[in-house]
Amino acid sequence: MRFAVLGDSFSEGVGDRAAGEWRGWAALLADGLAGPGQRVEYVNLAVSGALSADVAAHQAPRAVALRPHLASVVVGVNDTLRHGFDIGRFARRLDGVLASLDAAGAVLLTACLPDPGRMLGLPAPLARPLARRRRSVNAVVHALSARRGAVHLHLADPAWTDDRRLWSADRLHPGERGHRAVAGAFHRLLAERGLARGPAPSPEASEPPPTRAETALWLATAGTGWVLRRSRDLLPQLLLLAGEELLHRGDGTAPGPLDARAETALAAALAATMGE
Helix, strand or coil, rough: CCEEEEEEEHHHCCCEEECCCHHHHHHHCCCCCCCCCCCCCCEECCCCCCHHHHHHHHHHHHHHHCCCCCCEEEHHHHCCCCCCCCCCHHHHHHHHHHHHHCCCCCCCECCCCCHHHHHCCHHHCHHHHHHHHHHHHHHHHHHHHHHHHEEEEEECCCCHCCCCCEECCCCCCCHHHHHHHHHHHHHHHHHHHCCCCCCCCCCCCCCCCCCHHHHHHHHHHHHHHHHHHCCEEEEEHHHHHHHHHHHHCCCCCCHHHHHHHHHHHHHHHHHHCCCC
């Protein structure tokens, strides 16, 4: 069984370090796919920071060439964190990636996204624009997953986002326990289709969750670096979006016009990709 993994840091395994390297949910899942007399060829093409454009241009062609039996595609968080976010372009890219893998005979694995603003604890004027973008991305992912019969995991559900034990110190990536939970959930869904024939990944973490001190250290070191790298791209746009939120709140119209604009863009994106 050939298993190809496409996406960003979530699928690369960031947050789950084993033997000095990122492991992650996909590697844990791969270990539980093969039954007696079977073997799994596991290829992880995911790259930290990848956008939907990167997956479409670089990862998808390599994955299609492998003729995988299973292919996971989880992408979109980084798109929502960029000033040039466009739900129509995202929908076209994701549709193209899923269509190419579907045509190659792969069973697709997808997941929707948690809200980064909520996960990071951002103030409301900054969190709302990100939440609006996340909702649009998830609506597209849900529609395209249903269209292709994908094995889909609802990672935006409160059961995932509210359990801080599942998340690493950076608050954006799963920790070891979270990666194991994702692997276990995908394994159950695949087993229902007869596609996972080995033992389910253990839910028990081999390492303790990050302490408050470790979380504070991350925020003061790597977390600061992350913010600085985004400052030239995301933060100016977020400040403009936050200003727009506050402007509408000041005249008593928030969030109606902003929600309506996002819904119009989403409807156009779905119409273009789904023919609706």
